């Protein structure tokens with residue numbers, strides 16, 4: 001079976017957030033199951049070519065867009081065993097040569113152009129299944145449907161906060177399509193995410209809980225009627241993480257490496273073995289970030305895009321509260337608006353004299369790995385979270401998540417006191433209300449357990465390390481969908 005994934009991001013070469021991790025991890029796992037998989041992305045000028053093996057030109061091809069023919073080059077490379085195709089455009093508008101993946105004023109047009117190019121390549125790749133990720137690639141669904149193509153289509157919604165609303169006039173640049181009523185948005189606009197939902201054979205989102213949330217009439221995304229109509233052709237599959245990328249035994253950035261399987265096997269007998277490893281990584285992190293080197297101070301971290309969804313006010317409060325309780329806090333934030341960055345810079349200035357907080361605002365892969373391995377706890381107070389993968393990565397390094405009980409966080413983190421779960425499944429701390437009081441209560445419980453109940457903490461760490469969040473099961477669920485007849 002040949003499966004072609006279409007996306008705007010791919011780790012590690014073009015990564016903004018979790019979407020990039022998924023478009024690497026899922027196809028890699030599908031490849032292990034014997035599927036012929038390939039990921040197709042734009043060849044952005046910001047691509048980190050070091051991550052690509054055997055980059056070579058495959059061919060040139062032309063695409064009709066906005067009533068003009070445009071020349072493109074198709075490139076091929078590998079990331080590990082994964083085949084990657086990259087489209088280099090040679091347009092006057094330099095769509096993918098903007099020193100950015102997103103954030104241009106004409107993003108809609110850029111990704112519609114990418115759809116036009118992708119469509120032109122189906123003839124060459126001959127996929128059995130086309131798997132589209134998020135609005136950037138959603139226009140492919142109606143294109144294939146209108147052409148009565150036999151290719152099976154699956155559309156995954158990673159974040160419905162971004163729906164791809166564009167003008168009908170812009171959409172007409174695709175030439176092959178007319179817009180339709182069902183996905184119109186007022187008189188002059190259309191909604192690409194809706195088009196993806198309507199015209200794909202199957203629609204998924206990235207956790208079962210979030211799939212249910214989007215089906216609720218109360219959901220703010222305005223998609224429930226369309227999703228309901230999909231019936232059994234709509235489901236939630238929890239994301240996994242790529243255990244090769246996030247492997248504490250081979251991680252090039254961390255001080256003390258360890259084999260997760262070995263550690264968890266001997267955990268009962270040798271709790272201190274892991275504690276020593278954690279201590280080394282923590283001291284290394286503290287040294288790197290110029291914090292006081294002290295293993296006895298609890299260290300809470302957060303790595304996130306700094307956008308409203310992630311609970312900005314709650315993150316700020318968690319920082320202040322952790323310091324008030326005598327702990328250290330590390331924030332690695334990315335993609336903040338100017339205003340948000342100003343607020344956090346202000347907080348950073350205020351906290352400087354304490355020397356117990358480190359806040360930095362850009363994407364930094366190396367520091368991210370050190371944080372996952374070196375902190376004691378990892379906080380995610382999202383207002384909503386389709387899946388979230390940092391909680392899974394943190395657990396893989398024996399770092400305990402403190403999360404808001406929503407979406408995929410609720411499907412992957414189970415509170416120490418959650419009696420509906422077996423004690424061996426409990427792997428963190430959760431809170432429900434997006435309020436200061438709730439987050440304080442969760443931080444208090446976590447700090448108390450860390451400081452005063454080492455045996456209970458040890459069990460929690462062992463459960464977190466053992467939590468099965470690789471891609472194995474989720475890839476199997478996607479494979480089952482690929483095999484279904486539309």
Ligand code: ADP
Nearest residue numbers: 017018304332333334362363364368388389390
């Ligand atoms: P989202 O996709 O909404 O941004 P996820 O939790 O699904 O959130 O995925 C975030 C991914 O991006 C993780 O791999 C995380 O480590 C990474 N990430 C986020 N911010 C940064 C940053 N500032 N530096 C390095 N990696 C980051």
